Amino acid sequence: MLEGWGRIGxxxxxxxxxxxxxxxxxxxxxxxxxxxxxxxxxxAREDDRVAAxxxxxxxxxxxxxxxxxxxxxxxxLDALNRVFVPRGxxxxxxxxxxxxxxxxxxxxxxxxxxxxxEGCFGAHVRALRxxxxxxxxxxxxxxxxxxxxxxxxxxxxLLGHVLEVELAMHRIPSPWIVMQRERVRGxxxxxxxxxxxxxxxxxxxxxxxxxxxxxxxxxGVLMAGRWAAPDEAPxxxxxxxxxxxxxxxxxxxxxxxxxxxxFNAAFYWAHLDARDERVVAPDPFFYPLDKILHWNRAYGxxxxxxxxxxxxxxxxxxxxxxxxxxxxxFACASPLCVVKDCGPEGRGTLSFPLEGTSIxxxxxxxxxxxxxxxxxxxxxxxxxxxxxxTKDRFTRAEHFRAMEPRLDAFFxxxxxxxxxxxxxxxxxxxxxxxxx
Amino acid sequence: xKAVILGGTSGMGRAIARRLAERGDSVFLLxxxxxxxxxxxxDLGARHPRGERASFAVCDLEQPExxxxxxxxxxxxxxxxxxxxLSAAMFATQDALEADVDLARRLTTVNYAxxxxxxxxxxxxxxxxxxxxxxxxxxxxxxxxxxxxAIYGSSKAGLASYLEALDHKFSGAxxxxxxxxxxxxxxxxxxxxxxxxxxxxxxxxxxxVVRAIDRRAPIVYTPRIWALVMLVIRWLPRFVMRRIAF
Numbered sequence: 001m002l003e004g005w006g007r008i009g010x011x012x013x014x015x016x017x018x019x020x021x022x023x024x025x026x027x028x029x030x031x032x033x034x035x036x037x038x039x040x041x042x043x044a045r046e047d048d049r050v051a052a053x054x055x056x057x058x059x060x061x062x063x064x065x066x067x068x069x070x071x072x073x074x075x076x077l078d079a080l081n082r083v084f085v086p087r088g089x090x091x092x093x094x095x096x097x098x099x100x101x102x103x104x105x106x107x108x109x110x111x112x113x114x115x116x117x118e119g120c121f122g123a124h125v126r127a128l129r130x131x132x133x134x135x136x137x138x139x140x141x142x143x144x145x146x147x148x149x150x151x152x153x154x155x156x157x158l159l160g161h162v163l164e165v166e167l168a169m170h171r172i173p174s175p176w177i178v179m180q181r182e183r184v185r186g187x188x189x190x191x192x193x194x195x196x197x198x199x200x201x202x203x204x205x206x207x208x209x210x211x212x213x214x215x216x217x218x219x220g221v222l223m224a225g226r227w228a229a230p231d232e233a234p235x236x237x238x239x240x241x242x243x244x245x246x247x248x249x250x251x252x253x254x255x256x257x258x259x260x261x262x263f264n265a266a267f268y269w270a271h272l273d274a275r276d277e278r279v280v281a282p283d284p285f286f287y288p289l290d291k292i293l294h295w296n297r298a299y300g301x302x303x304x305x306x307x308x309x310x311x312x313x314x315x316x317x318x319x320x321x322x323x324x325x326x327x328x329x330f331a332c333a334s335p336l337c338v339v340k341d342c343g344p345e346g347r348g349t350l351s352f353p354l355e356g357t358s359i360x361x362x363x364x365x366x367x368x369x370x371x372x373x374x375x376x377x378x379x380x381x382x383x384x385x386x387x388x389x390t391k392d393r394f395t396r397a398e399h400f401r402a403m404e405p406r407l408d409a410f411f412x413x414x415x416x417x418x419x420x421x422x423x424x425x426x427x428x429x430x431x432x433x434x435x436x
Numbered sequence: 437x438k439a440v441i442l443g444g445t446s447g448m449g450r451a452i453a454r455r456l457a458e459r460g461d462s463v464f465l466l467x468x469x470x471x472x473x474x475x476x477x478x479d480l481g482a483r484h485p486r487g488e489r490a491s492f493a494v495c496d497l498e499q500p501e502x503x504x505x506x507x508x509x510x511x512x513x514x515x516x517x518x519x520x521x522l523s524a525a526m527f528a529t530q531d532a533l534e535a536d537v538d539l540a541r542r543l544t545t546v547n548y549a550x551x552x553x554x555x556x557x558x559x560x561x562x563x564x565x566x567x568x569x570x571x572x573x574x575x576x577x578x579x580x581x582x583x584x585x586a587i588y589g590s591s592k593a594g595l596a597s598y599l600e601a602l603d604h605k606f607s608g609a610x611x612x613x614x615x616x617x618x619x620x621x622x623x624x625x626x627x628x629x630x631x632x633x634x635x636x637x638x639x640x641x642x643x644x645v646v647r648a649i650d651r652r653a654p655i656v657y658t659p660r661i662w663a664l665v666m667l668v669i670r671w672l673p674r675f676v677m678r679r680i681a682f
Contacts, residue, residue, distance in 0.1 A: 016627040018446060055624055058475055062482035069482070079639075083458055083483050 002050065005037045005296055007303035008365065008393060010426050012043035014052035020072055024131040024161040027051040029425050032101030033076060036108065037306045038393030039426035040156050044436050048424070051161060053103050059083075060164065067169035068126065073103030073162040085282065086237055089169040090227075092124035096338070098287050103162040108390040109154030109351040111358075113203035113225065113286070116343035120353060121167075122153030123346055129164035133418035137163065142347075151413040154348030156389055158428055159417050176233035177203075177285045179225040180277040183268070187218025187324060191317045191357060194341040197224040209264040210337035210361055211257065213328045217321065219268060220339070228279050238281030245293040252300030255364055257331045267336065299364050307376055308360035308388040310342055310353055315383035320357050323379050327361060330372050337361040349410045352388040360391065370394050377403070389427065400431045437461040437649075438514040440507065442495060442554065443524030445469070445476040447623030448573065451642035452521055457484045464510040464517065466495035467524070497524045497546050500553045507557055518568040519649060520558040522551060525573060525592075527625045533587045540587050547591035552598055559602065559611055567610020571649050572599055576617045576657065579666045583681060603654050612652040616645055619662035634661050 003009040014031055017023040024030065028048035031041040043050050053074035060070040067089055071080075078098040080091060095110040104110075109122040118124070127141040128149060138160075140149040151159045180201070184190045190206050197204045201224035208220030289295050296304070311319045320339075327334070338360040342353040363369055373394040380387060386403040387395055401407055411432075414421065424434040439456055443449035445467040453463050457480040465480075467473045473492040481489035491513040495506035510517055526543045533540045555570060562568035577585040578593030596615055603613040620626065621636045636659040648656035657663035669682070 016624070018624050055627070058479040059482035060475070060478060062487075064487065087485060 002031070002042050003034065004039060004041060004393070005035050006305045006365075006393060007296055007299070007301075008038070008305070010039065010042040011046040012048065012050055014050045016052045016055055018055045020051070020053060020056035020074065020161075020163050021131070021137070023051045023053075023056070024163065025135055027161065028423060030073070030103060030107075030157050030161045032074065032104035033099050035097055035100050035104065037304075037391045038389075039430065040108075040390055040392075041104075042426040044424045044426055044429045044434060053101055057101075067171060068166065069169050070127075070164060070166040071102055073101060073106075073165055075102050075165075076100065077102075077105070081282070084169060085172070085175050088172055088175075090172045090282070091121075092118055092168060092170045093121040094286055095121075096287065097290055098283075099290065102165040102167075103157075106153060106162050106165055107155065107157040108388075109346065109348040110390075111340075111342065111353050113205045113223075113340070115353055116198045116204065116341055117202045119343060120154070120346045120348065120351055122150075122348045122351065125153065125165060125167050127164075127166040128152060128162055130160040131163055132160040133420065133422040147413060148417060150347050151349045151410065151417070153346070154351035155410070155413075156350070156425065156427065158423050158425070158432075159413060160423065172227045174228045174230050174233035175237050175282065176228040176279050177225045177282055178228045178232060178277065179223060179280050179285055180275065182222045182224075182275045183220075183273075184222055185219050186215060187321050188317055190218050190220050190222065190339065191320060191341075193222045194339065194357070197222060198341050200224070202226050204341060206339040207267065208324075208337045208339055209268050210324065210327050210334045211261040211264050211331070212268075217328065218324050220337075221268065223285075225285055233279060238283070241281070241283040241291055243291055243293055246295055246297040249297045250300050252302045252364075255299055260334055264336070299362075302365040304362050304364045305369060305373070305393045306360055306362050306391040307373060308352075308358065308391040309376065309380045309385050310356050310358040310388075311380065311383045311385040312354055312356040315356070315385065317357075319379065319383040319385070320359065322383075323359060323376060326375060326379060330368070330375075332363045332366070332368075332372060334361045334363060349406055349413060350389070350404070352386065352390070354386070356385065358388075360388075374399065389431075392427070392431075395431065397431050397433065437519050438464075438517045439519040439521060440464045440466060440510040440514070440517045440558075441521040441523065442466040442497065442506075443522065443573075445472045447523070447625055448618065448621060448638045448641045448645070449521065449523030450476060451638040452523065452645055453480055453490070454483055455639075455642045455646045457481075457488070457490065460485050460488075462488060462514055463490045464514050465490050465492035466506050466510070467492070468494065468496045470494055497526075497550050497554065498542075500550050503554050503557045507561060511561070516565055518562070518565075520555075520562065520568070520570050521645075521649075522554055522558075522570075522572045525551070525625075527588060529629075530584050530586055530588070544587065544591045547588070548594045551595050555598070555602070559606065562611055563606060563609055567612070569612045569614065569649050569652065570602070571614035571616060571645060573616045573618065574599065576619045576662050576666050579617070580669050580672075580677075582669070582677070600654075612654075614645070614648050614653060615655045616648070617655065617657045617662065617666075619657070619659060619665070621658075634659060634665065 056074035345354040444453040493509040574596035575592040577589035599615040644658035
């Protein structure tokens with residue numbers, strides 16, 4: 001049994017090996033650390049070979065004069081940060097967890113708190129070495145086999161196995177972050193505050209209380225940050241974060257609408273000052289949930305899914321409000337909801353973000369989950385937004401097609417590079433009609 | 437620190453080499469594949485704060501005639517090493533070993549006899565320069581004769597007994613011996629097995645091992661929960677051991 005982060009599994013097993021070149025021969029899918037929430041990293045069939053990349057984690061080269069790093073696809077962000085933060089380097093884009101591999105970051109074209117400034121991870125990738133469906137190995141980049149390159153960025157591993165990733169790391173002035181937090185009282189204020197902060201801060205995001213209703217709908221906390229200058233930062237490096245682990249499943253009733261509301265209210269009111277600013281370590285800023293390993297067990301054995309969509313700027317705050325109202329109606333347990341002001345769409349053929357507001361919310365599994373996702377998708381389709389495949393498990397194929405005018409371009413790439421559809425996942429069966 | 441690691445291209449040895457390189461120690465790699473050694477050397481170079489690329493030499497634990505020359509090469513490259521780590525070993529399941537007595541002979545020879553030969557070469561060099569650290573991978577499988585690891589475990593038990601005596605005999609002369617007893621760890625060596633509860637990962641093990649080397653700890657169980665698990669297992673009476681599958 002293999003599981004996504006939402007703990008809804010599919011029969012299958014992964015093959016682990018250090019040598020990615022031989023491991024990916026004839027494999028149907030690559031899988032990194034299994035942090036995609038839904039079925040992106042799950043096999044279409046039990047006997048499909050899944051190449052687990054995480055032991056293939058060597059750094060091949062690093063040039064300290066330019067910051068250009070080349071590594072095997074299984075290198076984790078956790079390992080990368082441990083080596084390079086003390087030396088004054090940070091990846092140009094990081095998602096909200098460090099337990100992801102470079103290959104996974106490419107396949108999902110991950111975005112982070114700095115999307116409005118730096119775009120997605122793929123915008124900083126200089127080259128990829130790939131194993132294609134016909135078992136040939138090619139190098140691609142924005143100037144060489146560029147259709148393959150941009151199709152792979154955000155392509156969920158369906159055009160080929162990523163073997164090596166070359167990216168440009170960013171210089172950081174210190175290993176500390178200046179963080180500002182501001183309590184906001186409602187959704188209009190939050191969207192406005194995110195837009196305002198984006199003009200000043202290189203990193204922004206909002207946490208909102210998805211259980212609040214009425215005039216408190218969309219109340220939350222805006223977080224903005226930037227790397228601290230050496231004279232603002234403590235002279236010592238941050239201590240390695242203490243990791244705790246959830247050693248067992250919570251009972252499924254532990255997270256219910258009542259406890260979620262209590263948690264949200266506590267989180268909102270914990271920020272007593274309307275605004276505060278302080279210097280914090282990168283880990284609690286970028287990866288607040290990583291300090292509890294296996295936090296997905298908090299949802300119990302039933303599992304959960306995350307719903308993440310982006311609503312274009314043109315749809316206005318009304319679309320955001322409509323989505324939040326619908327969420328509040330469903331009263332589905334969801335301790336925290338993350339909002340991000342995204343910048344322009346990237347060049348990845350199926351890359352998720354577009355200019356507008358991204359909303360991500362956890363939904364505990366229930367018999368209604370499919371219905372809830374379909375209802376939320378209806379709002380997203382009307383607003384001309386889209387959902388994030390990395391989180392998705394329940395979107396229907398026709399809904400995804402309605403959201404995704406770029407789908408035909410992606411299919412054309414698959415026809416060119418994998419006409420027999422040897423590369424596939426449970427997700428590609430569900431959404432793209434691949435045979436199981 | 438100037439460390440030689442036999443088995444430093446894979447699994448726990450690889451993770452230890454990385455931890456040492458990342459904090460600025462000099463590392464010399466020994467392993468069976470030249471191609472793999474070269475790739476690991478580049479990896480360590482990228483991780484080293486001053487970009488120091490590790491040197492390496494081919495050395496196979498199955499070929500004891502290579503040991504002296506390999507350690508000489510390490511001495512030449514590092515300028516007298518002060519730490520030797522032996523993480524290489526063979527592994528096979530009890531079923532496979534019972535089915536093939538020649539495999540059993542090979543495994544016990546490599547894990548016991550050849551490992552001791554390697555340690556003898558290493559400790560003589562360390563003692564000649566006034567001491568140093570010899571850190572060797574035994575296993576929790578050697579703590580008690582157990583059904584699923586009867587043959588593999590016995591090879592590690594013999595090695596652990598030798599390491600203990602080495603500590604008794606030479607600690608006064610400046611040699612610190614670290615006997616490392618990992619529980620089940622998810623590495624390429626165990627990739628085909630289903631991980632039991634308390635399975636560790638190579639990087640956590642490396643953190644524990646490097647700390648033990650720094651502190652000159654004679655025995656390190658890693659992940660640490662295994663110290664407790666094995667304490668219980670060592671005290672289980674024979675009639676229980678005969679019945680359980682563990």
